[in-house]
Amino acid sequence: MLTENASPFDILLVEDEPADANLVRSALKANKVFCTLHHVLDGVDALAFLRRQGEHYKDAPQPDLILLDLNMPRMNGREFLAEIKKAPALTAIPVVVLTTSDVERDVVASYKLGAAGYITKPVDMEQFLDAIRQLDNYWFVLARLPKKN
Numbered sequence: 001m002l003t004e005n006a007s008p009f010d011i012l013l014v015e016d017e018p019a020d021a022n023l024v025r026s027a028l029k030a031n032k033v034f035c036t037l038h039h040v041l042d043g044v045d046a047l048a049f050l051r052r053q054g055e056h057y058k059d060a061p062q063p064d065l066i067l068l069d070l071n072m073p074r075m076n077g078r079e080f081l082a083e084i085k086k087a088p089a090l091t092a093i094p095v096v097v098l099t100t101s102d103v104e105r106d107v108v109a110s111y112k113l114g115a116a117g118y119i120t121k122p123v124d125m126e127q128f129l130d131a132i133r134q135l136d137n138y139w140f141v142l143a144r145l146p147k148k149n
Helices: 018-030 043-051 077-084 104-112 127-144
Strands: 011-014 035-040 064-067 095-099 117-119
Touching: 011 018, 018 035, 018 095, 018 127, 035 043, 035 064, 043 077, 064 077, 077 095, 077 104, 095 104, 104 117
Parallel strands: 011 035, 011 064, 064 095, 095 117
Antiparallel strands: none
16 A cells, blocks of 8 residues: 555566557556556667666666566567576566567566566457556555665
C-alpha cells in the first residue's frame, strides 16, 4: 500500500516497436500503475541509461523494474540480459521479459541469463491489460524490491 509521500516506481521499457511501447504505456495508464515509464529502443540505449552515460541519460534514475523485449536491433534482449547480470551495480534490478515469442528455448534462455520473469505479450487488448495489472500487483504490491543505489 502506497503512502501519501511515496514516489512513483521507475520502469525502464526496452522496446524497439513504437506500437508495442504505446500499448505498454496505455496499459500502465489504464491500470493506474503508479510509475514513471522510461523508454529506450534497444539494449545499447538501455545500458547507457543504466550507466548514466551520455548527455541524454546523465540524470537517469535507477529503475525499479525493467521490461525487456527480446528481438531488437543493435543489442537484443538476450545480449542485454547477459551484460546487466555481469554488472554488480545492476544485477539486483529485476528484469521481466515482455515479448511476442512463446518459443520454449527463448523462455529457458531468458531465465538462464537471469530474467526474473517472462511474459508473452497477449494479442487481445483485454488480456494485455490484465497481464499488466497482474505485473503491477506482483512487482509493486506483493514483492519487495531492493532499495535503489
